Amino acid sequence: xxxxxxxxxxxxxxxxxxxxxxxxxxxxVNEQGRxxxxxxxxxxxxxxxxxxVDRRVVDSTCETIRNxxxxxxxxxxxxx
Numbered sequence: 001x002x003x004x005x006x007x008x009x010x011x012x013x014x015x016x017x018x019x020x021x022x023x024x025x026x027x028x029v030n031e032q033g034r035x036x037x038x039x040x041x042x043x044x045x046x047x048x049x050x051x052x053v054d055r056r057v058v059d060s061t062c063e064t065i066r067n068x069x070x071x072x073x074x075x076x077x078x079x080x
Contacts, residue, residue: 001074008064008071014053018061021051022075029075033059033066 005023009016021027027035027042035042035058044058065071 004070005074008068009061012061014057015061015064017051017053018047018058021047023078026078028078029062029065029072031066031072031076033062035062 005019006016009019022029022035025037027037030036035044035047044062045055047058048055065075
């Protein structure tokens, strides 16, 4: 799993930081491209502030996940 994710984001270190946070915290990305923990939505701005990137990096990362079938399947099923 990590190899697939790493390959997708290897040229985007800021997006890789987002991916690491999502996995470390057990956050999911839903079909709308929103970061969630159960039924609680986590604002992209808060994620960006936590890891020191622009909110648009989080938006872009979630959009990439949303548009990639394999990534969406992985991130829809993340659990802590």
